[in-house]
Amino acid sequence: xxxxxxxxxxxxxxxxxxxxxxxxxxxxxxxxxxxxxxxxxxxxxxxxxxxxxxxxxxxxxxxxxxxxxxxxxxxxxxxxxxxxxxxxxxxxxxxxxxxxxxxxxxxxxxxxxxxxxxxxxxxxxxxxxxxxxxxxxxxxxxxxxxxxxxxxxxxxxxxxxxxxxxxxxxxxxxxxxxxxxxxxxxxxxxxxxxxxxxxxxxxxxxxxxxxxxxxxxxxxxxxxxxxxxxxxxxxxxxxxxxxxxxxxxxxxxxxxxxxxxxxxxxxxxxxxxxxxxxxxxxxxxxxxxxxxxxxxxxxxxxxxxxxxxxxxxxxxxxxxxxxxxxxxxxxxxxxxxxxxxxxxxxxxxxxxxxxxxxxxxxxxxxxxxxxxx
Amino acid sequence: xxxxxxxxxxxxxxxxxxxxxxxxxxxxxxxxxxxxxxxxxxxxxxxxxxxxxxxxxxxxxxxxxxxxxxxxxxxxxxxxxxxxxxxxxxxxxxxxxxxxxxxxxxxxxxxxxxxxxxxxxxxxxxxxxxxxxxxxxxxxxxxxxxxxxxxxxxxxxxxxxxxxxxxxxxxxxxxxxxxxxxxxxxxxxxxxxxxxxxxxxxxxxxxxxxxxxxxxxxxxxxxxxxxxxxxxxxxxxxxxxxxxxxxxxxxxxxxxxxxxxxxxxxxxxxxxxxxxxxxxxx
Numbered sequence: 213x214x215x216x217x218x219x220x221x222x223x224x225x226x227x228x229x230x231x232x233x234x235x236x237x238x239x240x241x242x243x244x245x246x247x248x249x250x251x252x253x254x255x256x257x258x259x260x261x262x263x264x265x266x267x268x269x270x271x272x273x274x275x276x277x278x279x280x281x282x283x284x285x286x287x288x289x290x291x292x293x294x295x296x297x298x299x300x301x302x303x304x305x306x307x308x309x310x311x312x313x314x315x316x317x318x319x320x321x322x323x324x325x326x327x328x329x330x331x332x333x334x335x336x337x338x339x340x341x342x343x344x345x346x347x348x349x350x351x352x353x354x355x356x357x358x359x360x361x362x363x364x365x366x367x368x369x370x371x372x373x374x375x376x377x378x379x380x381x382x383x384x385x386x387x388x389x390x391x392x393x394x395x396x397x398x399x400x401x402x403x404x405x406x407x408x409x410x411x412x413x414x415x416x417x418x419x420x421x422x423x424x425x426x427x428x429x430x431x432x433x434x435x436x437x438x439x440x441x442x443x444x445x446x447x448x449x450x451x452x453x454x455x456x457x458x459x460x461x462x463x464x465x466x467x468x469x470x471x472x473x474x475x476x477x478x479x480x481x482x483x484x485x486x487x488x489x490x491x492x493x494x495x496x497x498x499x500x501x502x503x504x505x506x507x508x509x510x511x512x513x514x515x516x517x518x519x520x521x522x523x524x525x526x527x528x529x530x531x532x533x534x535x536x537x538x539x540x541x542x543x544x545x546x547x548x549x550x551x552x553x554x555x556x557x558x559x560x561x562x563x564x565x566x567x568x569x570x571x572x573x574x575x576x577x578x579x580x581x582x583x584x585x
Numbered sequence: 586x587x588x589x590x591x592x593x594x595x596x597x598x599x600x601x602x603x604x605x606x607x608x609x610x611x612x613x614x615x616x617x618x619x620x621x622x623x624x625x626x627x628x629x630x631x632x633x634x635x636x637x638x639x640x641x642x643x644x645x646x647x648x649x650x651x652x653x654x655x656x657x658x659x660x661x662x663x664x665x666x667x668x669x670x671x672x673x674x675x676x677x678x679x680x681x682x683x684x685x686x687x688x689x690x691x692x693x694x695x696x697x698x699x700x701x702x703x704x705x706x707x708x709x710x711x712x713x714x715x716x717x718x719x720x721x722x723x724x725x726x727x728x729x730x731x732x733x734x735x736x737x738x739x740x741x742x743x744x745x746x747x748x749x750x751x752x753x754x755x756x757x758x759x760x761x762x763x764x765x766x767x768x769x770x771x772x773x774x775x776x777x778x779x780x781x782x783x784x785x786x787x788x789x790x791x792x793x794x795x796x797x798x799x800x801x802x803x804x805x806x807x808x809x810x811x812x813x814x815x816x817x818x819x820x821x822x823x824x825x826x827x828x829x830x831x832x833x834x835x836x837x838x839x840x841x842x843x844x845x846x847x848x849x850x851x852x853x854x855x856x857x858x859x860x861x862x863x864x865x866x867x
C-alpha cells in the first residue's frame with residue numbers, strides 16, 4: 213500500500229512542473245479575449261483567446277500568414293482588432309494608443325534609431341518619461357551590461373553587427389521594465405550558430421528579469437527550446453496551446469503533430485477497442501469509427517529478442533536512410549505497402565529487412581485538421 | 586570591366602561639353618571682371634581691380650545684395666513652412682491617392698515660369714483679382730499699393746515657384762524613414778508629437794537642408810520675378826547684372842558681380858553639403 217502511494221506522488225511531480233502549478237494559481241497577466249481581425253475579405257485572426265501568465269515565456273508559433281505577427285501588433289497597439297478585447301490585469305488595453313501600453317517590443321529588424329548612439333537608443337524610453345539624469349545614467353549602464361554591450365555605448369547602430377543590434381534592441385525594451393515584452397521573430401535575421409546561442413541567452417535573460425515574454429516565431433525548434441508554453445496558430449485560428457512537452461507528446465490535431473517535429477500519421481478504423489491500420493492493429497480507448505493517430509518516428513524501435521504481448525510488432529524493409537549524426541532517419545515499407553519514418557540511433561546499423569515494434573500508448577489519437585485555407 | 590580605350594572614349598564627349606559650355610564661359614567671365622570699359626564704350630583689356638573696388642565702395646551694390654539675400658531667406662523660410670507639412674502629410678498621413686496628390690504638387694513645375702509670374706500680376710495688380718474683391722466687399726476703398734511692384738510680390742511669387750523644390754527632397758527623405766522606427770518610438774512611450782521631434786524630424790534634416798539650399802540659391806539668383814513684379818523697391822542683384830550686361834554696357838562690372846555671386850553660392854552649397862554629410866553619417 214505504502215509503495216503505491218509513493219509511486220503515484222512521483223508520477224504527478226513528473227507530469228506537472230512547478231512553474232505550471234504557479235501559473236494556474238496566479239491571475240493571468242494578459243488575457244486575449246475573442247480577438248478577431250480581417251483585412252478586406254481576408255480573415256487574418258478568428259476569435260483568438262488565450263492568457264499569458266506572470267513571468268511566463270510564451271511563444272506564438274505559426275507558418276507565415278498564420279496571423280502571428282498581426283496578433284503581436286494588436287497587442288502592441290499598431291493594429292486595431294475588429295472585435296474582442298485585451299486585458300492586462302484589470303486594465304483594458306485595446307483602446308489605449310501604443311505609447312500608453314505597459315508593453316515593449318523587440319522588432320524583427322530591431323528598428324534602432326540610426327541617428328542616435330547605442331546609449332541614446334537605450335535611454336530613449338527613459339528620456340521620454342523625463343527620468344532624472346543620474347538615474348538614467350545608471351540604468352542605461354545596467355541595461356547595457358545585462359546584454360554585454362557596455363563597451364559599445366558610443367557607437368552608432370550602423371557600426372555594430374546584427375547580433376549586437378539585437379542585444380541593443382533588447383536592452384532598449386527591457387530598460388523600461390515593461391510588464392510584458394513582445395518579440396517579433398527577433399532571431400530570424402541571425403545566422404544559425406549565433407541564433408542558437410541567442411536562444412539560450414534570451415531564455416536565461418527572461419528567467420533573470422522575470423518579465424513575461426511573448427515571442428513570435430515560425431521556427432518550431434526555436435519554440436520548443438525556449439518556451440514555457442507554445443500557442444500554435446494556423447490560418448488565424450488557435451490550433452493548440454500547451455507546454456512544449458505536451459504539445460509534442462500529446463498533439464491535439466494532425467496539423468500540430470506534423471508541424472511540431474516529425475510524425476507518422478496513421479489513418480485507422482476502430483472497432484471494439486482495437487484500431488486497425490492496414491496490417492497493424494493495437495488496443496485503443498477511442499470509440500468505434502475512423503480515427504487518426506500520430507506515431508513519432510523515435511517511438512518505433514527494433515524489436516526485442518523475446519516477444520512481448522504489450523508491443524505491436526511488424527516486419528518492414530528499409531527503403532532509404534538519412535544520416536543525421538547521432539541519429540538516422542529511415543524510410544521503411546511494411547509488407548502491405550504502408551510507408552513509415554523511423555528514427556534510431558546511428559549506432560544501431562540496420563539494413564534490409566527488419567523486425568520493428570512500438571507501444572500502443574505511443575500511437576496518440578489526434579483530431580483531423582480542418583482544411584480552411 | 587570596360588577597356589581603358591572604351592572608358593576614355595565615353596569620357597570625352599561630356600568632358601568636351603563641360604569645358605566648352607561651362608568652364609570657358611566662367612573663365613571668360615573671370616577675365617572680364619578684371620578688365621574695364623573706356624569712355625568710348627569699348628572693353629579695355631588691361632588687368633586691374635577697379636570693378637571690385639567699385640563694388641566695395643558703392644553702397645547700392647551692397648544694399649541690393651543684402652536685400653536679395655533677405656528676399657531669398659524669406660522665400661526659403663516660407664517654402665520650408667509650406668513644403669514640409671505638405672511633404673509630411675503626403676508621406677505619413679495619406680494612404681490613398683498619394684500619387685495623384687504628388688503629381689498635383691509637381692505639375693506647376695511644368696508650367697512656364699513667365700505664365701506663373703504673370704498670373705500673380707493679374708491677381709495682385711491695382712485692377713487685379715484681390716483689389717477688385719476687397720473693394721467689392723468694401724474692405725478697402727483704394728487699391729492696396731504694396732501688393733504689386735514690391736518685395737512682397739517678389740517673395741510671394743518666388744515662394745510659389747520654389748516650394749516644389751523644397752517639397753521634393755523633403756518628401757524623398759521622409760519616404761526613406763522606415764515606418765518601424767515610428768512604431769518603435771511609440772512603443773517606447775513617445776506620443777506622436779514626441780516621435781515627430783525626436784525621430785522623424787532629425788531623420789529628415791538632410792532633405793530640409795537640400796530643399797533650403799535649392800530655394801535660397803535659386804531665388805537669390807532670380808531676376809524675372811523682381812523684373813516683372815518687384816518695381817523699384819523690389820530690385821534684386823541679378824537685375825543689376827542684367828542691366829550692366831545690357832543697357833549700361835558695362836560687362837566688366839557685371840562679370841565682377843556675377844563672380845562674387847558665384848563664390849557666394851558655391852560657398853553655400855559647400856557648407857550645405859558638409860552639414861548634410863555630417864548629419865547623415867552621425
